[in-house]
Structures are given as C-alpha cells and as structure tokens.
Amino acid sequence: MSDRLVVGVDIGNSTTEACLALVGPGGAVTHLGTALTRTTGVKGTPASTEGALTAVRRVLADVGRRPDELDRVLLNEATPVISGLAMETITETVITESTMIGHNPATPGGEGLGVGVTVSVLDLPEHPVGEPAVVVVPAGWDFDDVAGALNDAVARGVEVVAAVLAGDDAVLVTNRLHTPVPVVDEVSAVEKVPLGMRAAVEVAAPGRTIRTLSNTYGIATVFDLDPDQTRQVSPVARALTGNRSAVVVRTPSGDVTDRRIPVGVLELRGETRTVKVDVDAGAEAIMAALARVQPLRDAHGEPGTHVGGMLAAVRDTMADTMADGSGEAPGDIAIRDVLAVDTFVPAEVRGGLAGEIALENAVGLAAMVRTSRSRMQAVAARVAAELATEATIGGVEGEMAVLGALTTPGVQVPVVVVDLGGGSTDAASLSADGVCTAVHVAGAGELVTRLVDSELALDDREVAEWVKRWPLAKVESFFHVRHEDGTVQFFDEPLPSHVFARVVVLTPDGPVPLATRRSLDAVRRVRREAKQRVFVVNTLRALRQVAPDGDLRRLDFVVLLGGSALDFEIPDLIADALAGFGVVCGTGNVLGDQGPRNAVASGLVAAYANGLGG
Amino acid sequence: MSPRREDRVEPPAVVLHHAPGAPSAVLREVSAGAEEEGVPLRLQRVPDGAAVALGHAAARDSRLSVGVGVSADGAVAVHHAQLPADRPALAVRDGTPADWRRAGRTAARVVTGLPLQ
Structure with missing residues (x-):
C-alpha cells in the first residue's frame, strides 16, 4: 500500500485552516504544507463549506498537487458557537438648573476665586455699583470688545470679579484687563447660565487644580450654606475635583445627581436551580450568581433591556443559522455561559453647559449560545462532492486541538490547551490516562475590542x-x-x-x-486591563473547569493556541497569572514552525495516522 | 556671515514674517491665536514672498524653530525649521478669521508639544 495524501481541515469561529500531509502505511506522517483562510458563515453550518474548500485548494496549489490526488479530507466535529455582546450603562450624571460648569478648558485666563452675581455683558453698563459682577459673555464677542466693556465697568466703579465666555479667548481677555480676574472660556451653552444669581468662578495657577469649589465646605463658605444645603452641594464638589477651572452657580434647587439607572434582571438557569440577579449590581455579583448555578443550562434577560435584547438576539441568530429550510427542529439552543465585566463609559453629562464628560459605570456582558445539533455531516458531503474525494469527520475539535498542540516541542501529556479566539475562549485537557475534556467560555477578542472602544x-x-x-x-x-x-x-x-x-x-x-x-499611559492601562479582565479571567475560568478537582496546581503543561495567542502581550499576561500555580505555560508552536496556528488541522492528520498505525 | 543662533540676544519666540501689505486682520488673529496659548510671537516685516517660503525663513530665524509666513494676499503658513521647505505644518489660503486664529494656535502648539487641532 502506497502513501496516502490527506488534508485536515479545521473550521473555526473566524479562520479555517488546512494541513496537508502524506501518511505512510505504518502511520508515518510527512507534512507538506498548511493554509489559512477566513471562515465563511457560522462554523459547523453548510455555509462554512466554501471556506473549507478555499483552504483545501490553497494548500494543494501551494505544493503543486491536484485535488484528484487527494485520498481523503478530514473535518473536525465543530459545534456551532455564536457569541453576543451587550453593554448596559448603570449610572448617569445629571446637572439640574445649570448649577455648575466643569468642562476644564485647555486655556482659562487669570487665577484666583471670584464671587458675585451673574450679569450679561450687554447689561453691564447698567449694573449697580457695589454689587460684585460675574460677567457672562455670549458667542460672537471679540476679545478687545469684551476687555473694553469690563475695563469700562471697573472704571465706573463696578467690582468685576470674574467672567464666563462662550469663545476660546480667556487668556486674550485677561491680558487686556487693567485688573485681571479669573476667566473661564469655551462654555458652548453660555446662554443657559442663569443671570442674577450668585456665582463663584475659580481658576487655578498653571499646573494646579482648584481648591475651593472642589471642596464641599469651600462651596458652603462661599455661598454661606446651612448643613442641609451643604449636603446637597457635595456632589457638585466631587464632580469638579481635579479641574483647573470651574464655575458654580447658586440656584434655588440646583443639584448634580449620580443617578443609578435600573437596567433589569438577568435570570440564570442552572442544573438544579435558577438565580435572578440585577444587572446593575455589577459584574462581581453576576459572576457570583453564575458560580452558584453552575453548570449553566440557559440564561434570559429582561425584555426591553440591552442584556435581554442581546441574549434574545444571539438565540435568534443561532436559530436562523440552524434553520436551513429542511423543516428539522433547530435542536436545543441555549445560552451556556456568560461573562460579566465592570467597565466605564465616558458620557456627556445631561444638563451640562459646556459638554462636560463624566465616567459612567457600565456592565459589559458576553454570552455564548450552543446548539446540540451538528451539521458537519452536511458540510462533509458537500466537500466530498466538490472535490470528488472522500470526506469524513476525523475527530472532535477539543481532542484534535490537544493532538495538534502535542506537536509543540517540549510538550507532553497531561496537557491542557487554551484556544484564545474571537468570540469564545475554549479549553481542552488530555489526562495521563487518555481522557479528554473540553469547555467553552463566553468572551474573547471581540469583547476586548468593545471594552477598549467604549472606555476610550x-x-x-x-x-x-x-x-x-x-x-x-x-x-x-x-x-x-x-x-x-x-x-x-x-x-x-x-x-x-x-x-x-x-x-x-x-x-x-x-x-x-x-x-x-488621555495620556499614552492611560490608554495603555485601558488596553491591558481589558485583556486582563477578559482573557486572563476566562483562561482561569476555563482551566478551573478542566483541571483535576478544579485545582490549577495539578496542571502540568498549558499550551495557548488561536489568533489571540499571537497577541504581543496576552500570552505574557496569562503566563504571569499562572506563574504562582507552578504551571508550565506558553504559546504553542504546532509542528515546530506553525506557532499557535493549525493545531486542530494537524491534530486531524495525526489522529488519522494513529488509526492507520494501530 | 550671519551670527550663530546662540549669539543673538532676542528672547525665544515664534517668528512671523509678513510681506508688505499683508492684511492687518490676518496678523491680528494669528497673533491672538499664539497669545491665547501663551507663546510669545515676534512680527517682522520682510520683502515680498509666498506664505510657505516666508514661514520657512521665519522658522529658521526663530530660536524655537517655529515660524509663520503671511503673504500680501493673506495666505498663512505655519512652518518648522526641520521640515522640508515645501511641506509646512499648516497652510491656509482664502481663510476666515477662525482659520487665521487656528494658524496662530497651531504655531504655538508646535512649540508646546500639544496636538494641533
């Protein structure tokens, strides 16, 4: 019997990989080449056939072979997994009655604290002497005219203590005043500043932050407040902390509130019990609830909330994907895992006069839906027909990934592979006595992208x-x-x-x-923390599920695979997190030269060869 | 031979070279843009020229290596001495007062190392 030309094809969530090899009669494997292409449609559905064919044709062309020389195409048994993402903002900052301006413009003018009554620059000529004035200047005023109007009023005996401008010319105005005062500029909605009210304007020296208006008792002193009123202005002081400039206006019932938005309930159905958890309780509470119901059988969100909508949408997408017009039941479609992550979203403050931004708390949620039904037989039939060769299901994804990972130099059984993908993080372990266990957990590269997008x-x-x-x-x-x-x-x-x-x-x-x-360091911190909260957390979650007795110390070799294992820092973050458990962890190098790619496709070839060799 | 840069006694400033007849409105707004950012600007009238060439000459003349050129027709160019002569940091033609103000601010921000927009 001569050598057989076989190709292993791994249809993954985002990429489809092929591995071409010659297998001798005794099971000796000679690797000829590998190829990679984008997955078409959802993996494991007939739509993914196209990508599989592309990968096979590409690897054959690379080494100058023809499809009719192929002895067999080996496909992996891939369960369709679809993941969904949603973000719920759970706090909202609202300014009522224009109590404050805290947008922190780049170049305020003057420095110090000015307390007086707000008056429009148009009414300044009639302003009574003896009442300190905080001058409010609408858009369209030239800096020379503003400075002239302020100087004239001072000459008339009016005490001008501060100014609030629409345009970006605080420094220009201050430089032209005979007696400089603090000036805050770039207040886009300056016409909404209430006139005839007591107001305080504070500008700190360059490189400093305000001291009075960011201090509750400072505001109480300035406006002569009683203890009840002081309690009310404390959120104002907090909102202004860290600014170089600020304006506080004393309005009868103005306030800044940090409101919690009710965002609905997440219902987690486990094997033995069902737990309901409020999404606005945060990620920690959601993950604690999830731990209580493990293993998760299904999850539902309250209709009308983002989370409810997202969970329904992934379920529907899966149902649509599985419905092929054959009239067969789409199988058991259920949410099998969720990952909640605390995050924050910079959002424009409601009621703000100058586009103030506040960091609102939010919860990001990734969900993974699986179905019990596989359509790989249909894919195999179509591949066989197109290439006029035999196509078989060569093995289950997790087991094949382990076999492929074992071709990494320095790895031996017992081993766990962790596949860091786009939608889900998957782990599979092979114990010393040959038992293979595989798990999928929700949340991977796409959630990281989403967190980076919203946090920045x-x-x-x-x-x-x-x-x-x-x-x-x-x-x-x-x-x-x-x-x-x-x-x-x-x-x-x-x-x-x-x-x-x-x-x-x-x-x-x-x-x-x-x-x-934001500074480079701040952006870097956001990026690394997003990766930490998704990939490190998920790797530990997945490893605990496959480790003996859930004890990470009993793991020996951990091999990282998949597209995100090529990332410039994710493997290091994971290795750091595992260092304390005495685990050997690193990025896989399949066949000694493929890096973390091609593990399942190579594993399919290895499984076939093992079968021949007996 | 001109004296070495270090030998001059002028304080560091962005230098603006303008052609005779450069519109005073343009000069005012460019100056205001630099002033709002807190960077000194020195105006100097020079023989006629195009905005980009004037800007580059001004930049080479500036101890901060940043120059602005304003031509007789009101075109504005912001330049840095190390940039190729034909590639200014910003060039404004047929601009509005807001554009001229922005040119002054841009020149100042090249000095202070802040994003230009």
Whole structure:
C-alpha cells in the first residue's frame, strides 16, 4: 500500500485552516504544507463549506498537487458557537438648573476665586455699583470688545470679579484687563447660565487644580450654606475635583445627581436551580450568581433591556443559522455561559453647559449560545462532492486541538490547551490516562475590542481593534516618536501634522492618531486591563473547569493556541497569572514552525495516522 | 556671515514674517491665536514672498524653530525649521478669521508639544 495524501481541515469561529500531509502505511506522517483562510458563515453550518474548500485548494496549489490526488479530507466535529455582546450603562450624571460648569478648558485666563452675581455683558453698563459682577459673555464677542466693556465697568466703579465666555479667548481677555480676574472660556451653552444669581468662578495657577469649589465646605463658605444645603452641594464638589477651572452657580434647587439607572434582571438557569440577579449590581455579583448555578443550562434577560435584547438576539441568530429550510427542529439552543465585566463609559453629562464628560459605570456582558445539533455531516458531503474525494469527520475539535498542540516541542501529556479566539475562549485537557475534556467560555477578542472602544470613547470599532492589536507611541516631534516602553525612534520622512503630539497606534500601515485627551499611559492601562479582565479571567475560568478537582496546581503543561495567542502581550499576561500555580505555560508552536496556528488541522492528520498505525 | 543662533540676544519666540501689505486682520488673529496659548510671537516685516517660503525663513530665524509666513494676499503658513521647505505644518489660503486664529494656535502648539487641532 502506497502513501496516502490527506488534508485536515479545521473550521473555526473566524479562520479555517488546512494541513496537508502524506501518511505512510505504518502511520508515518510527512507534512507538506498548511493554509489559512477566513471562515465563511457560522462554523459547523453548510455555509462554512466554501471556506473549507478555499483552504483545501490553497494548500494543494501551494505544493503543486491536484485535488484528484487527494485520498481523503478530514473535518473536525465543530459545534456551532455564536457569541453576543451587550453593554448596559448603570449610572448617569445629571446637572439640574445649570448649577455648575466643569468642562476644564485647555486655556482659562487669570487665577484666583471670584464671587458675585451673574450679569450679561450687554447689561453691564447698567449694573449697580457695589454689587460684585460675574460677567457672562455670549458667542460672537471679540476679545478687545469684551476687555473694553469690563475695563469700562471697573472704571465706573463696578467690582468685576470674574467672567464666563462662550469663545476660546480667556487668556486674550485677561491680558487686556487693567485688573485681571479669573476667566473661564469655551462654555458652548453660555446662554443657559442663569443671570442674577450668585456665582463663584475659580481658576487655578498653571499646573494646579482648584481648591475651593472642589471642596464641599469651600462651596458652603462661599455661598454661606446651612448643613442641609451643604449636603446637597457635595456632589457638585466631587464632580469638579481635579479641574483647573470651574464655575458654580447658586440656584434655588440646583443639584448634580449620580443617578443609578435600573437596567433589569438577568435570570440564570442552572442544573438544579435558577438565580435572578440585577444587572446593575455589577459584574462581581453576576459572576457570583453564575458560580452558584453552575453548570449553566440557559440564561434570559429582561425584555426591553440591552442584556435581554442581546441574549434574545444571539438565540435568534443561532436559530436562523440552524434553520436551513429542511423543516428539522433547530435542536436545543441555549445560552451556556456568560461573562460579566465592570467597565466605564465616558458620557456627556445631561444638563451640562459646556459638554462636560463624566465616567459612567457600565456592565459589559458576553454570552455564548450552543446548539446540540451538528451539521458537519452536511458540510462533509458537500466537500466530498466538490472535490470528488472522500470526506469524513476525523475527530472532535477539543481532542484534535490537544493532538495538534502535542506537536509543540517540549510538550507532553497531561496537557491542557487554551484556544484564545474571537468570540469564545475554549479549553481542552488530555489526562495521563487518555481522557479528554473540553469547555467553552463566553468572551474573547471581540469583547476586548468593545471594552477598549467604549472606555476610550473612540466610537470606532476599527480603531479599537488597532489599539488592541498594536503597541502605542507618543509623537514627540515631526521626526521622532517615543514608544510605550520609552525607546525613541527617528524617521527620515517628517510625520504628518495630524499626528503631531498625539498618542498613536503603530499599525503596519503607519501611525494612526487616537482622538483622545488621555495620556499614552492611560490608554495603555485601558488596553491591558481589558485583556486582563477578559482573557486572563476566562483562561482561569476555563482551566478551573478542566483541571483535576478544579485545582490549577495539578496542571502540568498549558499550551495557548488561536489568533489571540499571537497577541504581543496576552500570552505574557496569562503566563504571569499562572506563574504562582507552578504551571508550565506558553504559546504553542504546532509542528515546530506553525506557532499557535493549525493545531486542530494537524491534530486531524495525526489522529488519522494513529488509526492507520494501530 | 550671519551670527550663530546662540549669539543673538532676542528672547525665544515664534517668528512671523509678513510681506508688505499683508492684511492687518490676518496678523491680528494669528497673533491672538499664539497669545491665547501663551507663546510669545515676534512680527517682522520682510520683502515680498509666498506664505510657505516666508514661514520657512521665519522658522529658521526663530530660536524655537517655529515660524509663520503671511503673504500680501493673506495666505498663512505655519512652518518648522526641520521640515522640508515645501511641506509646512499648516497652510491656509482664502481663510476666515477662525482659520487665521487656528494658524496662530497651531504655531504655538508646535512649540508646546500639544496636538494641533
């Protein structure tokens, strides 16, 4: 019997991989080549056939073989897994009656504290002498005219103590005053500042933050408040903490509230009991509830909430995917895992006069839906017909991944592989006595992208994906950048003006500026914490489910696989987290040269060869 | 031969070279833009020229290496001495007062190392 030409094909959530090999009569394997393409449709459904065919044809073409030479195509038994994501904002900051202005403009003017009564610059000529004035200037006023009006009033005997401007010219106005006062500018909705009210304007010296208006008792002193009123203004002081400038207006019932938004209930149905948990209780409470019901059988969210909508949507998508017009029941479709993550969303404050931003608390939720029904036989039949060769289901995904991972130099049984994917994180273990266990947990690369997107307020999935994928740098001149580790790189060609002094992502196509006022360190922290909260948490969750007695210390070799194992820092974060358990952990190198790719496809070939060799 | 840069006694400033007849409204707004950012600006009248060339000459003349050129027709260019002569950091033609103010702010921000927009 001669050598057989076989190809293992792994249809994954986002990529389809092929591994071509010659298998001798005794089971000796000669690897010829590998190929990778995007998965078409949902894995394990007939729509994914197209991607499988592309991968097979590509690997054959690479090594100059024809489809009719193929002895057999080996496919993995892949359970369709669809994941969904949702974000619920659970707090909201509201300013009522224009009590304060706290947008922190880049260049306020003057410094100090001015307390008086708000008056429009138009009414300033009639303003009574003896009543300190906080002058409010609408848009369209030139800085020379504003300074002139203020100087005239002072000459008339009016005590001008501060000014609030619509335009960006606080420094220009202050520089032209005979007696400089604190000036806050860039107040876009200046016409909404209540007139005839007592107000305080504070501007700190450059490099400093305000001291009086960020202190509850400071505000109480300025406005002569009683203890009850003091209690009411304490959120105002808190909202202004850390600013270089601020305005507080004393209105009869104005307030700043940090409101909790009721976001509904998540119902988790376990094997033996059902637990309901309020989503606004936060991620920790949700994950604690999940732990109480393990193993999860299904989950439902309250209709009308984001979480309810998301859970219904993933279920519907799966039902649509499985309904192929054959009239067969779509099988048992159930949410089998959820991951909740506490996050924050910078949002514009309601009732703010100058586009104030507050960090609102939110809960991010990833869910994974599985079905009991597999359609791989249909995929195999179509592959066989298209290529005019035999196509069989060569093995179950988790087991095949383990077999493939074992081709990594230095790895031996017992071993656990962790596949860090886009929608789910999967783990499979092979014990010394040959027992294989596999688990899927919700949340992976897409959730990281989502967290980065919302926490940095990028509002651009593509840019968020880049932030996740590539390191950052700060452009320090037209010719050099400082990388996030502090090293400096010079360029021959000048960098474009739009990246000057910005935090940029170093994509292979060049630096992309981030539309954020945050420092490089802050952006880096957001990126690393998102990866930590998803991949490190999920790897530990998955490993606990497959480890003997759930004890991580009893694991020996852990091999990281999948697209996110190629990330420049995720494997390090996971290795750090596992270091304390005495586990050998690293990124897989399938066949000694494929890195963390191609494990399942190689495993299929190995399983077939093992079968021949007996 | 001109004296070395270090030998001059002028305080560090962004230098603005303007052609004779450059509109005073443009000069006012550019100056205001730099002033709002807190960076000194020194105006200097020079023989006629195009905005970009004036800006580059001004940048080479500035101890901060940043210059602004304003031509007789009111075009504005912000330049840095290390940039290629034909590639200014910002060029404004047929601008509005807001554009001119922005040019002054941009020149100041090249000095202070803040994002230009």
